[in-house]
Amino acid sequence: MKNSEYRKGRGAQKYVANKFMQYMHESRDDFLEFCRVEGEEAHRSRTNYIPIFPKTIVNKVTSPDVGMKYSLNPYQGCEHGCIYCYARNTHEYWGYGAGLDFEQIILVKKEAPNLLEEKLKSKNWQAETIVLSGNTDCYQPAEKKFGITRECLKVFLNYRHPVGIITKNALVLRDLDILKELAKDHLIAVNVSITSLSEETRRILEPRTASIKKRLETIRLLADNGIPVNAMLAPIIPGINSHEIMDMAKAVADHGALSFGYTVVRLNGAIGAIFTDWIYKSLPHKADKVLSQIRSCHGGTLNDSRFGIRSKGEGKIAQHIHDLLRLARHTYFKDKELPKLNKSLHATYKNGQMKLF
Numbered sequence: 001m002k003n004s005e006y007r008k009g010r011g012a013q014k015y016v017a018n019k020f021m022q023y024m025h026e027s028r029d030d031f032l033e034f035c036r037v038e039g040e041e042a043h044r045s046r047t048n049y050i051p052i053f054p055k056t057i058v059n060k061v062t063s064p065d066v067g068m069k070y071s072l073n074p075y076q077g078c079e080h081g082c083i084y085c086y087a088r089n090t091h092e093y094w095g096y097g098a099g100l101d102f103e104q105i106i107l108v109k110k111e112a113p114n115l116l117e118e119k120l121k122s123k124n125w126q127a128e129t130i131v132l133s134g135n136t137d138c139y140q141p142a143e144k145k146f147g148i149t150r151e152c153l154k155v156f157l158n159y160r161h162p163v164g165i166i167t168k169n170a171l172v173l174r175d176l177d178i179l180k181e182l183a184k185d186h187l188i189a190v191n192v193s194i195t196s197l198s199e200e201t202r203r204i205l206e207p208r209t210a211s212i213k214k215r216l217e218t219i220r221l222l223a224d225n226g227i228p229v230n231a232m233l234a235p236i237i238p239g240i241n242s243h244e245i246m247d248m249a250k251a252v253a254d255h256g257a258l259s260f261g262y263t264v265v266r267l268n269g270a271i272g273a274i275f276t277d278w279i280y281k282s283l284p285h286k287a288d289k290v291l292s293q294i295r296s297c298h299g300g301t302l303n304d305s306r307f308g309i310r311s312k313g314e315g316k317i318a319q320h321i322h323d324l325l326r327l328a329r330h331t332y333f334k335d336k337e338l339p340k341l342n343k344s345l346h347a348t349y350k351n352g353q354m355k356l357f
Contacts, residue, residue: 046104047079047103047104047105047106047141047142048104048105048106049106049108049142049145049146050105050106050107050108051107051108051109051110052076052094052107052108052109053109053111054109054111054115055115056115056119057072057109057111057112057115057116057119058070058071058072058115058116058119058130059071059072059073059134061134063307064307064308065307065308065310065311066134067261068129068131068134068164069128069129070128070129070130070131070134071130071131071132071133071134071135072112072116072130072131072132072134072138072152073109073132073133073134073135073136073138074108074109074112074132074138074143074146074148074149074152075106075107075108075109075136075137075138075140075142075143075148076090076091076094076106076107076109076135076136077091077094077096077101077102077103077104077105077106077107077136078102078103078106078136078137078140079103079104079106079140079141079142079208080103080137080140080141080168080169080206080207080208080209081103081206081207081208082168082195082205082206082209083204083205083206083274083275083278084205084235084237084265084267084271084275085102085136085271086266086268086271087102087135087136088102088269088270088271088274089268089269089270089271090135091105092269092270094107097270098269098270098271098274099270099274103208106140106142108142108146108148109148110146110148112148112151112152113148113151113152113154113155116152116155116156117155117158117159120155120156120159120161120346120350121159121350121351125350126347127161127162127343127344127345127346127347128162128343129162129163129164129341129343130156130161130162130163130164131163131164131165131166132149132152132153132163132164132165132166133165133166133167134166137166137167137168137169138152138165138166138167139165139167139169139171139172140169140208141208143169143171144171149175150174150175150178153175153178153179153182154178156182156187157178157181157182157187158349159346159349159350160185160187160345160346160348160349161187161345161346161349162186162187162188162341162342162343162346163182163187163188163341164188164189164190164191164341165188165189165190165191166191166193166232167190167191167192167193168192168193168194168195168206168209168210168215169209169210170210170214170215170217170218171210172190172192172218172222173218173221173222176221176222176225179222179225179227180225180226180227183225183226183227183228184226185342185345186339186340186341186342187341187342187345188227188228188341189227189228189229189230189338189339189341190222190227190228190229190230191229191230191231191232191261192215192218192219192222192229192230192231192232192252192257193215193231193232193234194212194215194216194231194232194233194248194251194252195233195234195235195241196212196240196241196244196248197212197244197247197248197251198212198241198244199211199212199213201240201241204282204283205237205240205241216251216252216255217255219231219252219255219256219257220255220256222256223255223256223257223258224256228258228338228339229256229257229258230257230258230259230260230261230338231248231249231252231257231259231260231261232260232261232262233245233248233249233252233260233261233262233325234261234262234263235262235263235264235265235266236262236263236264236265236321236325237265237290237294238264238265238290238293238294238296238297238317238321239286239289239290239293240283240286240290242317242320242321242324245321245324245325245328246324246327246328246331249325249328249329249331249332249333250328250331250332253332253333253336257336258333258336258337258338258339259333259336259337259338260328260329260333262325263311263312264297264311264312264313264318264321265294265297266294266298266302266303266304266310266311266313267294267302267303268302268303268304268305268310269303272302272303275302276291276302279291293317296315296316296317296318297313297314297315297317297318297321298310298313298314299314299315
């Protein structure tokens with residue numbers, strides 16, 4: 001039974017202080033009691049969208065173990081509310097908290113398509129895959145309202161530039177028309193995140209994401225339309241979804257995924273305290289065991305920043321996870337491979353016309 005304090009429909013269960021800010025605020029018990037008596041909300045639960053105006057939109061990824069060189073994020077913050085999300089910490093750079101602020105205050109980059117076009121037209125730019133959602137999901141609920149991701153995909157198509165997508169939202173199918181055009185020239189790959197096959201687990205881990213059924217259907221429809229799909233079985237959380245590894249791998253393979261990637265959960269920065277508060281409220285009977293097993297994968301701590309180890313973990317539990325994933329790859333993906341994206345076309349489209357020589 002979940003704790004009575006559990007906030008349904010959100011991942012984080014509290015606001016947390018921003019470590020970069022000089023001052024912090026807290027909700028005192030007398031204030032909360034006043035709100036209860038008066039029938040008022042102590043905190044607004046609706047999502048706020050705030051436009052921001054960055055000068056650039058393509059980010060160079062310098063971390064050696066991330067698996068991408070460039071990323072583009074149309075939105076900062078993410079209403080999906082995944083409790084484990086590493087991107088929560090980045091919300092502090094914008095002056096907000098990594099807890100509920102991350103899910104309720106969404107920063108919107110309306111100029112992203114224009115900034116992207118400027119980048120792709122730059123004389124010094126050479127084609128390299130740019131991944132949409134390197135930080136936050138480009139198909140989160142805000143996309144339905146603003147359509148920035150779709151406009152960016154049009155730019156990629158116009159300039160015949162390779163693009164990757166990471167998402168856990170079936171809204172990606174809205175843009176199937178553009179994706180099919182990109183796929184004709186091998187310019188697109190979509191990464192669909194599958195964290196569990198249990199809807200109950202999905203609802204508490206990732207409260208505002210597409211259902212597991214819809215995500216598997218999304219993989220199927222993308223694959224049927226010739227769009228290569230990699231499934232992200234991430235993160236693997238010992239004691240929560242680690243027992244589902246083989247079943248998840250089989251499910252995504254059966255629906256048409258050509259490969260899969262994974263990470264072992266790590267809870268850096270503010271996420272450790274946010275996750276700990278969440279699990280004691282949502283899964284109190286499992287909390288101690290899960291936290292202990294996560295620590296055992298990261299040298300006795302929830303906070304692991306070691307390149308090459310931080311996303312895979314170490315120790316007996318991590319090794320067991322690695323062995324299961326290796327078996328899953330051998331069993332369900334033995335003769336499958338995600339094709340490399342085409343970087344050869346962009347140079348001829350950079351100036352809007354084909355080169356003669």
